[in-house]
Amino acid sequence: MMRRLHIATALALLLAGTAQAQNAADAYYDPQAMAAARAALKKSHGNQINSLVIAERMEYIQGDDEDAFVWEAQGWVGTDLNKLWVKTEGEYVDGEGTEEAELQLLFSRAVSAFWDVQAGVRHDFEPNPSRTHLVLGAQGMAPYWFEVDTALFLSDEGNVTARLEAEYDLLLTQRLILQPRVELNLATSADEEVGIGTGFFDSVAELRLRYEFRREIAPYLGVSWGGAFNNTADLVEAEGGDATGFSVVAGLRIWF
């Protein structure tokens, strides 16, 4: 039987030329079944769709004069190179309701080993009036293991703002991790309706200490200092508030 099959191969090769040689099994099995198996093999060896949801911060903030709940989460779905990326963050202030809530929908493209370029839209549901922005950003890992997320936003009012977030995981033990984090927001022009003046706003320096019970689940405690600077600080102070403040946070980091 084997010999007969070899003759069949030889004939197939003669008839089909070398193109046939790339799919030797077609001479022994239904070529259609082989084509389907080849396609499945290819997809399952490097072209899978994967996903991640990570809520990096879901925390309760005890500030100098108000308490709040803050969330920051992101998720992606896609291949190694192309992903649909969603980011959301916001703040609910005790007694006052949701003061900030934004959602970004981005296309993310891996452009180098450690960096993705991201483009899409961002909508701020709060504060009122709401704003919609075009987003162009880069997210990835800088040398020395700094996780960096940075973006430019062009609002429907024509305002350009920039955001830079950077964090670092310092492993005290295998599960106890100290994470310094900075976030800088910079406005090139004022958008006073939503409380933004030129210069730095919503900028913080923070430190969180988390314990990874499992890699996926980690409660934490932390401290945060920052707030409004430059012209935004003037706006806040004109309303009788403190431009910057110190707060203590407690929260949960989860991913799945």
Added chain:
Amino acid sequence: MAGALGLNSLIAPWARSAAADLRGMRPLSGNLFDLSVAHAATSIDGKKGHGVLVNGQLPAPLLRWREGDTVKLRVTNNLKMDTSIHWHGILLPFQMDGVPGVTFPGISPGETFEYEFPLQQAGTYWYHSHSGLQEQSGHYGPIVIESRDVDPDAVDREYVILLSDWTFEDPHRVFAKLKKMSDNYNFQQRTVSEFLRDSERDGFSAAVEDRLMWGAMRMNAADIADVTGATYTYLINGHGPGDNWTGLFKTGERIRLRFINASAMSIFNVRIPGLPMTVIHSDGLPVQPVETDEFQIGVAETFDVLVSPEDQAYTLMAESNDRSGFARATLAPRAGMVADVPTLRPRPTLTMKDMAMDHGAHGGHGSMDHASMNHGNSSQHSMTDEFMVHADMDHSDRDHASMDRTAINQESTNHAAMNHGAMKHDSMNHAEETYGPLESQRRTFTRGPGVVGIAANPVNRLHERPLGLEQEDHRVLVYTDLRARERNPDVRRPGREIELHLTSNMERYMWSFDGLKFSEVDEPIELYRDERMRLTLVNNTMMPHPIHLHGMFFEVVTNDGNYKPRKHTIVVKPGEKMSVDITADAVGDWAFHCHLLYHMHAGMMRVVSVVDEPIPA
């Protein structure tokens, strides 16, 4: 003729396994076998698990064959998804090799597929699923083929020692987690306290410099294994360390242990404290006996060793190479005896050499004349370069003809020509192997988001001990210790050389050859019928990769002339450049891949196609 042979201690040495309650492996022998693949329950160290098992057994039944027989295996798929069996290391017609999408369409649910092939070899081999991630779920088992001739390695008793890694997680979940957070299974990261320890030992500035060097490259010196004891229970013959598989012997017996590493992802360091082992076979084929105290076994490799235990119990210790866990068994003259179980040794740390950046040390082998190698400006490369690019690294002034039919993705936009002249190569592959220049194909090389780090200065490391065993004060087997017992069947000089780079981006959990995943490549690597070819592998990653070619053994290019060790799987160390010679005597399409299951799944795979035409004159 299928059927289980009873555990009769009066018959052959291989049947003299442990008492039934100690669960010696039950062999199936003959030449007709019925195997059923199905979901089944199992128990690991007393904990209930679920596997994709053959005949309901973990590991799958030991298949005992005879060289010269033609075996027929009827494999019935009782799963709801496709399955397959690949006969690892067995020389057979390619359409019986069992790789869906390469050699056959796979076995559909409810289908019975009939494998039939003549056995041209003897030795220790194994079989496993080549579908999805079923191998991780327990779909693997041992094969022993008895020699037709009088066995020169006759023993009083023998055992198969099949090592594997078991997880109670869904293997697809394991892979998904690696894609989300590639280091999530690593609980042996470098911490602040390790930094303090290192600065005490090496000085503060040296420790800082070391951390900065690794940080600059965004590489992790503690990244030894992707999937670890954090999820794995390591098994011997399906038994966890708590279950303690035990092989009994009578004092004075000479015992043959047939080691098979059937893990999905785990490379083991194996030793039996107090009991020297004489290695007699590697990957099924006889090697000149060499005595050792410890050996590393890469995924899919097999080693047969002889031991002569005294009247005491011994612990057979198989540490995972990252020391996150171990498999353990006992050899004892009487049931119930145990010996001390050694504590796990500390996790090893990767070095500059693993990054192929160590310009100083080249080991004691061969004539590595650096000056003559024309590395271009490689010494000027900043270690912090994103890719450590050496596109201009032209090892030779000779202009090699381009071999278009084997070049991979010439159209790729982002690549550097890597023209490695063969003449200088050979000085790396030990002087004795200098055949003079081989025709080496001009390489193109894709450096996209899937590739971090190009080995600037890869060196031959076949004579080196595996990672973490460098400082052991007992004997450790190295690849150059292996010499074929029989003269290599084909000692022709290779007609050409193909160079293949092992590439990765751990951060994105991307694994590939030449920067391209299997999903991105249309063309197979083509060989001509009966051609002699040298395959040079360059490991640009920080991990050892057990590289496996189906259908053909390769000769590892060591210093051994016509007695090179012949293997089906070879572990290529981090930062290593080494070669194997292949006789393309098996026409057909064959899988070629890293045998770390999730690396293959991520794309570290190719098809090698031996076309049925002679090499063009």
